[in-house]
Amino acid sequence: MAETENYKGTCFVVMGFGKKTDFESGRTLDLDKSYRNMIKPAVEAAGLKCIRADEIVHSGIIDVPMYEQLLNADVVVADLSTSNKNAFYELGVRHALCPFTTVVICEDGVKSFPFDVNHVSVRKYHHLGEDIGFEDVMKFREVLTKAITEIFNKVPRDKDSPVYTFLNNLTPPARTEVKAAIQEQVAGDDNAVASLAEKPAESAEANGGISHSTLMQWVDDALKEGDWVQAKSLLNKARKMQGASKQAEDPYIVQRLALITYKSKQPSEKQALEEAEKILLALNPATSNDTETLGLWGAVHKRLYEITPNAEILNEAVRAYERGFYLRNDYYNGINFAYLLNVRAADTNDHAEAIADFVQARRVRTEVKAICEKWMIENPPPQKAEQLNEYWKTRYWVQATLGEAIFGLNNGDAAKALLDEAYESAPESWMPQSTKEQLAKLEKLLDKSPLRYVKE
Secondary structure (H helix, E strand, O other): OOOOOOOOEEEEEEOOOOEEEEOOOOEEEEHHHHHHHHHHHHHHHOOEEEEEHHHOOOOOOOHHHHHHHHHHOOEEEEEOHHHOHHHHHHHHHHHHHOOOOEEEEEEOOOOOOOHHHHHOOEEEEOOOOOOOOHHHHHHHHHHHHHHHHHHHHOOOOOOOOHHHHHOOOOOOOOHHHHHHHHHHHHHOOHHHHHHHOOOOOOOHHHHOOOOHHHHHHHHHHHHHOOOHHHHHHHHHHHHHHOOOOHHHOOHHHHHHHHHHHHHHOOOOHHHHHHHHHHHHHHHOOOOOOOHHHHHHHHHHHHHHHHHOOOHHHHHHHHHHHHHHHHHHOOHHHHHHHHHHHHHHHHOOOOHHHHHHHHHHHHHHHHHHHHHHHHHHHHOOOOOOHHHHHHHHHHHHHHHHHHHHHHHHOOOHHHHHHHHHHHHHHOOOOHHHHHHHHHHHHHHHHHHOOHHHHOOO
């Protein structure tokens, strides 16, 4: 439904943003695709204006307009995929404020819900991970549109809040009075607002009076133009809009900021890597179960080691990639884990340690090979044209990783055929270059195999 059309009401969507890891299943889900492809079209098809927190234009803290939406929206759709803590909390706030017109959804990979949510009807959809199948999109759109239309139009409306279901005599707050109280408290206490913002009295002029989603789109535009500095500046602004508390850090923003920082190589490659390392500390990489965080931590230390060879830096990279690989059989972490085992084998004078690392690298590559082959079989090209670019990007890295794994297992001819095909289909020119650089280094490491020390 176009912006110029008349809406019958409003729908506020409660969910995370960007790519988030579901720690129960170990998968990474692109929640933005869930929102853009399924939820928003379904809401608009029901005749309601759809808004998510990252689309709200605000010049201060997001909390005030977010709570207003939870209070005043005619319908709230809460997506609990990846067990997002903010989504659960905001669903609880909505249930406390409103007895009805709340729809709870979740992708079907979830294995269990907290006890309290078991009292609530949850509609499920199928998510492929970083993409969603076209048939699943269209099927769930219809389900969600029907659910919203029914609860919005029904008179009298059924209670869907467990708070009001179990506390029969509870009276919901008067919306106009509560809204006025919120606005009065915020307007009368500038200091309170300033204490919650990263920079006191940051105005619309300072952050452009723009929504989070618009800011992230500008980041993507800057990256397409190769403007790392601008992209970094915009991401820093997005991070500040989230608030100063470390508990409020959005992993997706921090991860992207760290990646862009070290890729920028500004003011120098070493300084950029050290800055990226500091940025990632906000996500506690030493104990994190997020494979994206671990992969970035490994990449930063892998590159730092190339600039300043140091055993501690190398071991830090090895630990990160190893943990990221074994947590959920992640092929990216796995192939880099294997590579760094070969690096460590070549850089030690202890023959036993060198042999152990070299043999382990082969075993890891065997596992990575199986993971990539399985992906290639189970993921044919999608039918939908707009999904193809993202598909070929992922397929390139899977096929290039498979080629590197086979190359590392001393099957050069089979590796060459796979790699040549991957290079030919790479959607971006820099991708093959990255693969070729690592393969050239790996070839030299394999030529110095420590197995020569093994006695016949």
